Amino acid sequence: MFQPRNIILAAKDERGGAEYVTVVIAISFLLFLFLSGANNAYTLTRHAQMESVLRESLFEMERQGGLTPGIETFIRDSLTRRGIDNAKINIAGTNSVPPVEYGTQITLTIEYTFAARRPLLTGLFIGGAEDVPQTIRVAGSSASRFF
């Protein structure tokens, strides 16, 4: 199909090449839209996964009076199981040593830093991609139930 002769015939087609130009522009536009969306979908999915882990961990922190090594391991394991690189996860929370008193504030923050690939548009076409550092941060605050 893509023989040089066919390309020459297509170029010599007296009906003109408007269809080809339209198809190339449309595909390029849709591909750009899809690639931009794919990156945002990745971020959104990761955010939802981290929110879910934060929720579980914060309730466990309430029960245990702060962030214990066990809860930290749970957070890392849960996120790693979902495909997040353990080395890029930062966890900060109210320390459980000594356990926080009943009713006192406890906080938890989980951060994930990664390189997001974004397509670059050159005119009407995709001219490459760039890596943009991005950080997803989820945080929560509640009160200790430890007594």
Place this chain on the structure above:
Amino acid sequence: MCRKQSVSRVQAQADFFSDSHGNAGILIGVMLTFVFALLFVLHAEMAVLNNKSLRIQNALDASISAASTHMNMRSQAIPPAAAEERFLFHLRANLMLNENFTPQTGSVASDTVTYEFLVFNTLSNSGVGSRVVGESTPTGIVVNDPGVWAAVTVPIRPFFTGILGERIEIYRHRLVEFVLTR
């Protein structure tokens, strides 16, 4: 020779723009491209809104959980003012709000957040600011034990304001009850 080439190029351009087969295919293709793009964009917007809704629910759950720690286990009563104060403190922290409930940078909210907060106590413990067990929440749930109920309305500005409008309000509510031994 050069003139011949120039004439040929002009002829090719003329052929390109004078396609005698019509442009219906191109027009349909372009229109379908925009329809597909619109569907894609709406789908993405719904995913973003779902994610924000989840964040609001998590924030509310943690805040109401914190407020419920004011339950006095001996008297089985919840002091309304103190519980509300604790609820608001954590709600502001979780939704990243200022003192007057306007959003800080990074908050899911786009405008002032409104809330409702109710405390349900037994008849013997009910006082100023609290309702009596047996009454319903504004969402129609009958509260059978002492507890706290809260709802938040969070205004959100969608990405594609031209399609969905300037403001969408997400309403979430949560009830925490202490089931008493009967």
